[in-house]
Amino acid sequence: MTRDADFKARVRGRMERTGENYTTAREAVLAEPPPSRPAGGRADVDPPPSRTVAPSVDLTSDPAADKAVRSFFDGDRLRSIPTKRRARAAVLMYLLLRFERGRDYPEREVNEILRTAHPDISTLRRELVDYRWLRRAGGIYRVVDEVPGRSPDELQEVPADEAARLARVPVRRP
Structure with a gap:
């Protein structure tokens, strides 16, 4: 027993x-x-x-993405980086809420923010850039203002409500 x-x-x-x-x-x-x-x-x-689930997970119009976030977070910590692309994209969009739109981040600061979630910061940072939610230029990162154009293959991976999730990223206040 x-x-x-x-x-x-x-x-x-x-x-x-x-x-x-x-x-x-x-x-x-x-x-x-x-x-x-x-x-x-x-x-x-x-x-x-x-x-313990992520405390501020708001239900959205993509239940599969919400389930992925609840499954992979233990409070504010990411238990592991999902291997399935759809779950990984949902987790990355949730991590994006730790940033502010309209603000420039040096790589060191991006690393500090991501380290609070998971020790593999380079994978998280690279994936945020690959999905084009973070733009990198000269070592400076910035959250995009608009949803990137997606190929049909990419549309299968990202949450169905990508635009709504991106709109929830806080805007920098002067």
Whole structure:
């Protein structure tokens, strides 16, 4: 029997009661307050794993992109860089919210901002430039003001609501 046998039993019980699939039932059980232990309960039994999602994830018109952001962020930290291009693009657009439109960033500052999310800053920086959300010229980076033109292949990767997500990037205030 695993350490989380009681947790799994609660999830399966919810599945039977509601007809939900395992993933949905698991999320609902994680959102519930943990059950209180009876007096003399076993101290070696760990509570179910907690899961922290990105705090400011706003639901948009692309649920797949929102799910990718919730799946790959642990608070403000990126757990790992997604290998699937569609999820990677959604995560990168979420990271773009840490920048301001209308402001020039030296590479050192871009690195500092990205380091708060994940240690592989060079990959994140390069991907933001490759997707043309950050423009680089002479070691200075700037968030683009308009959605870049996309080929049909690129349109399959970027979130469907790319323009709305780009519009959420804060504008620099003088």
